[in-house]
């Protein structure tokens with residue numbers, strides 16, 4: 001009862017205009033127009049607290065971590081490791097040993113492909129991915145599969161942009177060594193039934209990697225509840241800096257995996273005869289980490305927690321529903337990706353106007369959307385199109401911005417009539 005009251009109070013206190021005040025970039029004019037930034041699936045904007053954390057780090061703590069005995073090094077190490085604890089708590093991992101700082105989702109997936117893949121794949125083995133994967137969850141598996149003479153199996157998608165789970169059940173077998181699936185699609189917006197996929201894979205004893213690059217800023221993530229074996233995300237999609245990301249892995253799996261890269265910090269003892277490796281998580285963090293990025297990410301997660309997904313989800317769902325209904329009224333516009341469960345993303349095409357022309361026209365109106373294949377060319381092939389226009393929302397977007405988008409799109413259709 002108390003908990004419910006708390007949520008109601010918090011929801012009432014969610015004022016999007018107040019949130020926007022936290023993001024200085026949103027106040028600027030572009031091409032003489034108010035910036036309407038709806039390209040959040042590419043990257044999100046950064047709140048002042050994150051910018052201050054970065055500024056403060058370089059002004060007062062900059063130093064190298066872990067090996068130093070002096071004051072600044074200890075301060076930098078403490079802040080970086082505190083950020084690791086924040087990540088652990090944000091996704092409810094069991095231990096900091098399961099949280100590895102990487103450059104982003106792409107590096108996290110490559111780490112698993114090369115480290116887990118090299119150690120566990122043999123000729124004839126299979127890795128399952130899906131048609132709606134980002135290239136960063138396709139190409140690393142193609143590379144390692146070629147090296148190990150293993151094969152990729154693909155879960156197809158239906159016309160709404162949903163995974164066809166019956167097909168998943170047909171291709172999973174004792175040859176499958178890993179299932180690697182996107183949680184929320186960056187080009188379709190589909191929220192995949194990852195719990196179901198994980199439990200089906202686990203019935204065969206097969207580990208599952210979740211690409212949570214898009215999920216992380218739209219949905220709360222609890223890795224213990226999901227029971228995923230690996231999970232990857234990027235700091236820059238969740239209001240944090242670029243160049244920093246996370247690989248979560250179950251400790252039992254990470255323990256058995258060899259290092260991904262060699263260098264400083266990841267070793268315990270080096271001689272020319274033999275090198276032994278550092279303990280988790282440092283075994284996977286060769287070289288100087290993006291210290292400031294880690295601290296910025298920790299601050300971004302604090303910021304998201306202070307707003308709360310109980311507020312973010314209804315607001316973003318409102319935006320998505322409103323935008324979907326309004327866009328459907330525009331002549332000649334077709335939405336690509338109409339899954340029953342969606343988050344944050346609307347992809348669309350016009351019968352006779354190229355997406356790049358739409359994007360360029362919108363830019364003149366101060367509206368930032370993305371056009372292209374969104375690093376998901378197999379999705380484009382599936383729908384027999386070359387590209388889409390993609391509007392994608394974050395917590396600071398407003399219905400007024402959707403109105404601006406819709407009016408600008410109506411003007412596009414007039415111009416190209």
Ligand code: PMP
Nearest residue numbers: 104105106134136186213214234
């Ligand atoms: N997966 C998905 C679903 C994404 O949306 C992205 C970023 N567009 C990536 C992976 C790759 O993320 P990054 O470029 O930050 O490594």
